[in-house]
Amino acid sequence: MYLIYDTETTGLPKNFSAPVSDSENWPRLVQVAWQLHDDMGELIEVKNFIVRPDGFTIPYNAEKIHGISTKRAQEQGVDLAFVLEEFNKAVVKSEYIVGHNIIFDINIMGAEFYRTQMETSLMDEKNIDTKTEGTEFCAIPGGRGGKFKWPTLTELHVKLFKEGFSEAHNASADVEATTRCFLELIRLRVINYQRLGYDDEYNHRFSERNPKPFELLGLNIEPYKALDSTTVERKVDTDITEHVESTIDEMKDLTFSHLHCHSSYSILQAKCDVPDLIAKALEHKMPAVALTDTGNMYGAYKFVRESIKNDIKPIVGCELFLTADHKIRKFTKENPDRRSTVVFMAKHRAGYHNLSKLSSQAFIDGLYAGCPRIDKELILEHKEGLIATTGGLTAEIPNLILNVGENQAEEAFQWWHQTFGEDFYVELFRHGLDEEEHVNQVLLGFARKYGVKYFASNNIYYSTKEDAVSHDILLCVKDGVLKETPIGRGRGYRYGFPNDEFYFKSQEEMKDLFKDLPEAIATTQEIIDKVEVYDLKRDVLLPAFDIPKEFIHPEDEADGGKRGENAFLRHLTYQGAEKRYGEISDEIRERLDFELMTIEKTGYPGYFLIVQDFTTEARNMGVSVGPGRGSAAGSAVAYCTAITNVDPIAYDLLFERFLNPDRVSLPDIDIDFDDEGRGRIIDFVVEKYGQGQVAQIITYGTMAAKSSIRDAARVMNLPLHEADRIAKLVPDTSLHKVFNLSEEKLKEKLNADQMQMAIQLQSIAKGSDLAADTLNQAIAIEGSVRNTGIHACGVIITPSDIREHVPMTTAKDSDLLVTQFDNSVVEDAGLLKMDFLGLKTLSIIKDAIKLIKLKHDVDIDPDEIPLDDELTYDLYQKGATNGTFQFESPGMQKHLRALKPDKFADLIAMNALYRPGPLEYIPNFIARKHGREEIVYDLDGMEDYLAETYGITVYQEQVMRLSQKLAGFSKGDADMLRKAMGKKIFSLLEKMKPKFIDGCTERGHDPKVADKVWKDWEAFAAYAFNKSHSTCYSIVAFHTAYLKAHYPAEYMASVMTHNMNDIKKVTFFMEECKRMHLTVLGPDINESAYKFNVNQKGEIRFGLGAIKGVGEGAVENIVNERAENGYFNSIYSVTKRVELRSVNKRTLENLALAGAFDSFEGEHRAMYFHELKEGYTFLNKAIRYGNAYQESLDAPPDLFGSVEGVELPEPPMPICDEWVRLDLLAREKQVVGIYISGHPLDDYSFEIKHNCNHSIEKFKDLEPIKNRELSFAGIISDVHHRIDKNGNPYGVVVIEDFTDSKEFMLFREDYMKFKMMLVQGAFVYVRARVQPRRWGDQLEIKLTAINLLSEVLDKLTKSITLRVNLFDIDEEFTNNFKNILEEHKGNHQLKLNVFDPDETVSLEMLSRTHKVKITKQLIQDVGTLIDVQYKLN
DSSP states (O other): OEEEEEEEESOSSSOTTSSSTTTSSSSSEEEEEEEEEEEEEEEEEEEEBBBSSSSSOOOHHHHHHHOOHHHHHHOOOOOOHHHHHHEEEEHHHOOOOOOTTTTHHHHHHHHHHHHTTOOOOOSSSSEEHHHHTHHHHHHHOOOGGOOOOOOOHHHHHHHHHHOOSSSSHHHHHHHHHHHHHHHHHHHSSSOOHHHTOOOOTTHHHHHHOOSSSOOOOOEEEEEOSSSSOOOOOOOOOOOHHHHHHHHHHHHOOOOOOOOOOOTTTSTTTOOHHHHHHHHHHHHHTEEEEEOOOBOTTTHHHHHHHHHHTTOOOEEEEEEEEOOSSSSSOOOOSOOOOEEEEEEEESSSHHHHHHHHHHHHHHHHHTTTTBBBBOOHHHHHHTTTTEEEOOSTBBBBHHHHHHHOHHHHHHHHHHHHHHHHGGGGGEEOOOOOOHHHHHHHHHHHHHHHHOOEEEEEOOOOSBBGGGGGGHHHHHHHHHHHOOTSOBBBTTTOOBBBSSSSSSSSHHHHOOOOOOOOHHHHHHHHHHHHHHHOOOOOOOOOOOOOOOOOGGGGGHHHHHHOOHHHHHHHHHHHHHHHHHHHHHHOHHHHHHHHHHHHHHHHHOOHHHHHHHHHHHHHHHHHHHHOOOOOOGGGGHHHHHTTSSOOOOTTTTTOSSSTTOTTTTSSOOOOOEEEETTTTHHHHHHHHHHHHHHEEEEEEEEEOOOOOOHHHHHHHHTTOOOOOHHHHHHHHHOOSSSHHHSOOHHHHHHHHHHHHHHHHHHHHHHHSSSSSHHHHHHHHHHHHOOOOOEEEEEEEEEEEOOGGGGSSOOOOHHHHHHHHEEEEETTTTTTBBBBBEEEEEEHHHHHHHHHHHHHHHHHOOOOOOGGOOOOHHHHHHHHTTOOTTTTTSSSSHHHHHHHHHHOOOOOHHHHHHHHHHHTTTTGGGHHHHHHHHSOOOOOOTTTTTTHHHHGTTTOOOBHHHHHHHHHHOOOHHHHHHHHHHHHHHOOOHHHHHHHHHHHHHHHHHTTHHHHHHHHHHHHHHHHTTTOOOOOHHHHHHHHHHHHHHHHHOOOOHHHHHHHHHHTOOHHHHHHHHHHHHHTOOEOOOOTTOOOSSEEEEEESSOOOGGGGSSOOOOOHHHHHHHHHHHHOOOOOOOHHHHHHHHHTSSSSHHHHHHHHHHHTTTTTTHHHHHHTTTTTTTTTHHHHHHHHHHHHHHOOOOOOOOOOOSHHHHHHHOOOOOOOOOOOOHHHHHHHHHSSSSSSGGGGGGGHHHHHOOOOOGGGGGGOOGBBBBEEEEEEEEEEEEEEEEEETTTTEEEEEEOOOOOOOOOOOEEHHHHHHHOOOTTOOOOEEEEEEEEETTTSSSEEEEEEEEGGGGGHHHOOOOOEEEEGGGSSSSSHHHHHHHHHHHEEEEEEEEEEEEHHHHHEOOOOOOEEEEHHHHHHHHHHHTTTTTEEEEOO
């Protein structure tokens, strides 16, 4: 007998693997239907029961699936005990239990038997699952591990009968379909006699009895229908209707505010940003608004700031994820993480801090699958000052109502009510969803029963109804799916919102939605009234610095003073001043006392003590510290305490540029460390102040113009090349500006070419095709927060646990906590931010000095490098600055050659001038230095501060100094002027101008001239640079130039070491080495280290670390072994001596390919990869030999006590041909990224020299080569043949030459013409022209001809002219020359230009008897006779 049955339930279990005794886990039985068939398929019995609910309700979502409501089940159901008794009788009769996904149904029935304590053999019976049996038969691809997917019952039914069945998720109908499928599988012998345990004739007998496919029996499969077939609507009785009508007028006096809003900080889940929310609240005259972003509080600070600024009451909230235990992070498919959401709002500052702690812990301990989670235990710990709501459909209580049962939902409701009391509210939504109406009815029942107030809400994810589409685009971007994918659950569907009602509705719209529940509107104001307004801005909290006992002041602890810190800072300052200056002059003392007084007045001595502490520690640890950066270099206190290394008095740098005595603001000291040591300093700070008091700063990655186009195109299925074309049209501005600024304003921002690009974008957006839709959606989503990252250098240090101050998060690539507030607000939020910058240049200097010590035994202290070194200035005057700091751009090199700097002040000025804006003053600066332009000072006294820059205002400090001298400005006023000019604060400038003119007049200056000076400053001061920063970085730059000038090999080796990860830069610097006549050798196992180094001959040796797949540990092992036991002399020498677990097969292969073993006599690269008869390579054999040899060394003593081991002879080397040069170079490039031993084009250098006028590198700037006929040569390194959306073929080809590589695209007839030439590895000669595109002024490269490079001389060269000295011609020359011409016969004409050097007369003759083949060899052979000069025609 076969018992085929199916169940309908109240839902799904939490854990599919849980035992049936776990009654809380398994859902309740709602319906069971079965059919009993004999072994020939004859129907014996059919039953179908609905179970009367006892102690449970049927959730709404379960009812939606099977159509059985709690009310119907109560009216039509039977007792569970009777159903189980009947079912047990069928079990007893059966031999097999059958179903589709039968284990689920067995567990459902087993759980009910357990609950009723009835005996059953169900769990022990043999079972057959049609899902499993039909898997191979249906063969649906897409299962795990490349297997087939389990078929659904419908999929199996369609496969067997070529038709579906109409009634899924009705137990009786499902049994009918399952039975039909099961019996048909037996008839077709998919389920055979062996599976069933019958004799081998069983399938035959079954097929004879049932020769035709099984039909549906049509037994009792009517679907269960709702009692009332009309659509469920909101039930409003007559009394309520009358009540509504009477309260409509009353509601007009009520105000409504939105209390459930998401911003773009709910990453890729919401469309509106914080200003949008505030603007909408203002537009709709709402007194308050709440921000409840999903999972984070990223936007809280900006939200509060903007709300207060606009007289809107800010309510800080958050929608957090709730789970059973937030610390559990391991789940299975059977027992997944089940989480809901919960909405909190902070009533006051203490509540905000508790919400902040919940959000922090959600990330720190509860982050799982991208969701920061909390649990109820955490809530109990941090509930003070918080308002909790029932939330939306994903919240705990609504979820229980919809998916588990009203009893469980009520239990949860009671917990929240007991926990939050009057601060717990029912949140009602009306987005037009049936689920919401059902939840609302149940929640209102709970609210009335327990006296909980309810309020009206709209779950806001976008500003306007029209934004629903762009919001949907964001959801698709988040999930990486196409927008055209239908919204739903399961395979083939995507997540999406059900309608467009999730926008910022007006007060009137909300009142209309809830006109039957006026209390819901009124309660929003009650919640608002509970919330206090508090600003998140506060003074910076400095950690207490641990000062020595002798400086501790007893009154500090009582009143929070900083007397002790001030005293200790003064002590360190004067102690350092004695070391720096020797004798402390009155000028120095006055400067130090002024600074110390200002630091004391502003209250920041601790800041200086903290910074000097870790900079001192850095030097003690051997970490390079920069001389300073930014305005901090203007502080003499910083110089004396070794925070900086530039004397501000010597360079006339201003302290008030750093710390304004008239305006207290936190100073900003940024410190450069060598990038390899930066992490060690951060570790020191963490160890000193504690893990909980040091953090990094978050960054928000937003969609820029091009990325928004590419993201929109990806989800809207716009072809890639179309997306690329549109993205490349974006000028250097935002899409918002392109489409919203007037034409005049746009022209001010864009040049002519960019303006044309903008016009093309505007034209595309006006279209009606997919490209237009994509662009318009890109405009809508531009600026949305797409992801988060970590600030490159910012570090936060707090006096206590940082979670007490701001919400925190975590990051994958950091062990430290990360603030949820970004760099723009952390200091305003009261956090001390310090920038720990990693400067690669310091590492370059450091490693170069190590190489110099190693090679020349010379100790160099960067601080002792003389800044008047002539050889260094000679380098600058030649513009030979490639690889140095700050001065290496081609434009800067050009200006240096013109300037010919001969003093350090020139470099400081050039560093400041070489930027957009002041760049135009460089020619004047150069002309004045060399006396070609007169230096004029507008007012007496200006020369004192402008002489060093030849009368040109270059630095902000000059403006500050001159305003004090000319107009009597105070130091504070001077700094205010500098800020106003630099940031173009015109209102402040208007106030300060009269004061300047009057001050000048009082001091005897002509007011008209003073007015001119002011206007000059207004024009230029916005570009004026910080002299302190320029001085610091010019010092670092000078150090690099000094090392390059005096120790070029060591310096360039270090430069290449620190660019190993950027192979293009390595290539560039190798070319620079060639220019400097420095030899760069390939990697060698006997000379190379991990980094680039310099050998005894002064040649630079390639670093092994630059080879792909060669790790630092492997190189360390090789170098150590080499140092201990000498050079390696063969591959066997290597495998016998190195640790083969770290120097593994891949490492050895890549070393061989890169040429690291080329120095081994009698060995070549092809040999290592030669396939032996044993079936593996020779290198493999060498490794096996090495392992065996090393094992023999570790062998125990033999019978005679010898421990020498067995002598293993080295196997013979294989005999094989060397790789051809091109093959060798290709493999070399594969592991290094560049050609080291040579270049594939080397063989064509003659052809390239005489036929090419261009190189690929020069395509970077198209404007200078517009409309020119260009010719270049290269190797095709990549080719793609593609088809566009219109079905037209096109090609993409990458061509590489000595200088660079570039991708070219060929369309239409060009592609068809050159298609046969597009072969990877081909050497080609290309003619091209740079011209405007057909649809605008944007330039394009059009390839006009492609030829094989090997055919260039034959096809494009007609003749060669050899220039011969008359006095070189004799009989011997003539005979030898004839022989050479015979050896090089060809089709090119030969011309001779014979000249008399004394008479300057020449005669050109055409050879009528000899024609030659022009080759490089011909020129070389003729060169053996004479000093040959030639010209190709």
